[in-house]
Amino acid sequence: MQFYSTNNKNHFVSLKDAVLKGLPDDGGLFMPEGFPQVRPEILNSLNSLTFQEIAFEVSKNLLGDSLSKTILKNIIINAFNFEVPLIRLNEQISVLELYHGPTLAFKDFAARFMSRLMQYFVKDSNSELTILTATSGDTGSAVAHGFHNMEGINVIILYPSGMVSELQEKQLTTIGDNITALEIRGTFDDCQNLVKQAFLDPDLSEKLSLTSANSINVARLIPQSLYYFYAIGQVSTKKSPVIVSVPCGNFGNLTAGLMAKNMGLPISKFIASVNQNDSFVKYLDTGVFTPVKTKKTISNAMDVGNPSNFYRILDMYNHDLKAMHRDITGFSYSDDQTRQAIKKVYQEYNYVLDPHGAVGYLGVKEYLKKQSSQVQGIFLETAHPAKFIDVVQQLVSQNIEIPERLSSCMKKEKEAILLSKEYKEFKQYLYEN
């Protein structure tokens, strides 16, 4: 499998180059040259395969010519060592819990897979790799955990000051060793811009071997497409159509789902569920994409005004809005609606949502209202509610338990370097450290 840039479909690079470079020089994003179809035997037996088996079958189609099958299998076994339960809320709606990894958010899937893949690729190159990652909350800690103590790799995480939850901040500022946290006086989009500028800066690329661990890195998307296959296997309804609601921020998760569909997975519709950062939903409605300033919400990991992966989705559909409408519907929700959803789902099903999953739930619920009762809806629960305990606890009467791996980092001291959002300052930091 080779990869092209969304800005130049005639220039191809290997998986290794796409993963280690992160971004093409032309400012586009890497995309796989095609989506090899998953064999019907596999699609028909998804419900009898384990997550790891599915992960191997699907990813070997994409990556099998870039690394040996044994190595790929080892990466998968090593990276996906946690549960992925699908919980049925009622006859029509199920929730796929993606938060059972070490940092309690779905970002662990991508970060654990990508870190192992990168380590495999840098192992024999003898050079040090510096990974720059902007985070809206959960990427930072997942990436930090994924790469912690990996030899030859340094990780720099940029997060927006005051815009991540206290728990999220502790998770990404208390690791140390090869992990550095930069607290940026700005928004997630400012952090993302700093990272993008650094990649395009020839002075820096001369001095450092830089790459990205954001969902702008295509290695993040591949592992995220895997759980869609697993989810479809779990609802095991041969005839009824299945729709999936994805709570979206930077749109990596949705892009990965669309990749799965392109590989042959029968998902009849994707719901892009967003908070008040609704530039994508407006685009679906009007055909005009206007990046907006980030608005702060209670589902903060989705506070993205100019989602990078929008440009990948455009590319997948050849900028054809009509074709996009066939596969994707979008809805946006306020914080109030999100709070109400957490309350209601707790009262009705005794199930505790986090604010991101709650946005996903609202999307599935709204879409199903106008469908026949045959349609099965799945929404993705992307974070453990304990990560957002300050929002969730007052909405449910049961005590939310904080898992040990979260409470232990609360006791440690935060270590972060405070910087402005000026590129000059960031560049100087990279130069001197």
Ligand SMILES: *Cc1c(COP(=O)(O)O)cnc(C)c1O
């Ligand atoms: C990152 C994140 C999202 C948004 O995912 P994207 O792939 O950026 O669209 C949603 N929920 C949580 C908890 C996240 O951490």
